[in-house]
Amino acid sequence: MTDRDALFGRLRRWPDVEDPTLQAHDASDALILDEAAKLQRELGEVVVIGDRHGALTLGALDAGATSVRVHQDLVVAERALVANAAELGLEGFAHHRLDASLVDGATLVLLQLPRSLDALDEIAELIATHADERVRVIAGGRVKHMSMSMNALLARSFKHVHASLGWRKSRVLHAEAPLRPGISWPRSRTHRFGDTSLTVVAHGAAFAGTGIDIGAQTLLQHLDAMPDASHAIDLACGTGVLGTALALARPGLRVRSTDASAAAVASTIATAATNGVADRITATQADGLEGVPDASAQLILLNPPFHVGAAVHTGIAERLIADAGRALAPGGELWCVFNSPLGYRPLLDRIGETRQVSRNAKFTVTATRR
Ligand SMILES: C[S@@+](CC[C@H](N)C(=O)[O-])C[C@H]1O[C@@H](n2cnc3c(N)ncnc32)[C@H](O)[C@@H]1O
Numbered sequence: 147m148t149d150r151d152a153l154f155g156r157l158r159r160w161p162d163v164e165d166p167t168l169q170a171h172d173a174s175d176a177l178i179l180d181e182a183a184k185l186q187r188e189l190g191e192v193v194v195i196g197d198r199h200g201a202l203t204l205g206a207l208d209a210g211a212t213s214v215r216v217h218q219d220l221v222v223a224e225r226a227l228v229a230n231a232a233e234l235g236l237e238g239f240a241h242h243r244l245d246a247s248l249v250d251g252a253t254l255v256l257l258q259l260p261r262s263l264d265a266l267d268e269i270a271e272l273i274a275t276h277a278d279e280r281v282r283v284i285a286g287g288r289v290k291h292m293s294m295s296m297n298a299l300l301a302r303s304f305k306h307v308h309a310s311l312g313w314r315k316s317r318v319l320h321a322e323a324p325l326r327p328g329i330s331w332p333r334s335r336t337h338r339f340g341d342t343s344l345t346v347v348a349h350g351a352a353f354a355g356t357g358i359d360i361g362a363q364t365l366l367q368h369l370d371a372m373p374d375a376s377h378a379i380d381l382a383c384g385t386g387v388l389g390t391a392l393a394l395a396r397p398g399l400r401v402r403s404t405d406a407s408a409a410a411v412a413s414t415i416a417t418a419a420t421n422g423v424a425d426r427i428t429a430t431q432a433d434g435l436e437g438v439p440d441a442s443a444q445l446i447l448l449n450p451p452f453h454v455g456a457a458v459h460t461g462i463a464e465r466l467i468a469d470a471g472r473a474l475a476p477g478g479e480l481w482c483v484f485n486s487p488l489g490y491r492p493l494l495d496r497i498g499e500t501r502q503v504s505r506n507a508k509f510t511v512t513a514t515r516r
Pocket residue numbers: 222353354358359361362381382383384385386387388404405406407410432433434435448449450451452462
């Protein structure tokens with residue numbers, strides 16, 4: 147066993163969802179670090195983007211990096227890195243937003259490839275626009291989650307892009323010679339509902355991009371049936387479509403939006419501003435409803451995720467529904483949409499009296515009263 151195997155073996159996902167089927171690292175982390183070491187013996191200052199639970203950041207520090215600037219989109223990923231660093235006694239990293247401060251003057255960027263091409267595009271533009279002209283990007287992932295579109299997309303921001311040989315079902319893409327493309331994110335698109343229109347503003351990593359998810363559209367058909375409330379919560383808000391649509395439909399109503407993703411929160415703030423309701427919507431990065439007092443919420447809207455990273459998994463939805471149950475005031479309601487085949491109904495029944503508002507082969511909408 148190498149020192150790195152021993153280090154990786156001690157990483158935990160906590161406070162992210164833990165389960166014997168989910169890992170805190172995979173072979174792509176090791177491959178990215180190996181390719182970096184081949185490139186330059188002394189790692190020096192490194193930028194890490196998309197680290198899941200700290201494998202890249204802590205692996206780089208352990209291999210001699212002098213400092214690491216790191217961006218992780220999910221707040222639970224940031225906390226996992228901090229917890230793993232404390233456990234391993236490693237320091238020397240600082241968290242940054244996905245902005246120029248992260249990559250300014252950088253010469254080596256280690257990247258866990260995001261699942262979304264838009265997220266990769268925003269990252270590639272940022273690096274190519276602000277990093278040193280000698281920057282080398284080592285972007286890795288599991289082969290099953292990679293596509294030739296990723297090479298093509300990187301080639302829009304870098305003159306030279308080439309792939310490594312595969313290793314343990316992983317591969318890296320090397321990119322160099324930035325083309326200084328400038329920043330084209332966030333992007334926006336306007337959608338019409340009857341006589342109202344809603345403009346969705348999205349950063350690359352935000353769920354559904356500038357579109358409106360079909361599940362969200364299904365829930366939005368029931369806005370009029372939702373109970374009166376002076377305050378509502380848009381839980382796991384994504385680009386903020388649900389909360390913004392509710393605020394537009396109900397002048398005077400205030401919305402508290404939360405999401406674990408930094409890209410989602412930034413998108414929600416921008417969506418609220420573009421639609422003229424920024425004064426009635428707040429958005430904060432949070433794991434579930436942390437910070438929301440028990441038994442305080444009148445109305446919660448939720449379109450829960452059914453993925454943990456790349457894996458289909460109900461762990462996060464279970465956690466969000468339970469947290470909604472904790473936060474609902476007596477008589478308050480949780481309005482939820484989910485894929486009909488998913489077995490969320492027992493989870494909802496556990497937190498209150500649940501009625502089915504609509505159901506088709508694809509989506510079920512429920513209202514749960516505490
Ligand atoms: C299916 S999307 C729904 C987004 C938006 N509400 C919509 O309907 O388009 C689920 C959202 O859950 C967020 N999420 C995942 N884990 C979370 C957690 N632990 N706490 C809060 N939000 C989380 C994701 O970042 C994603 O934006």
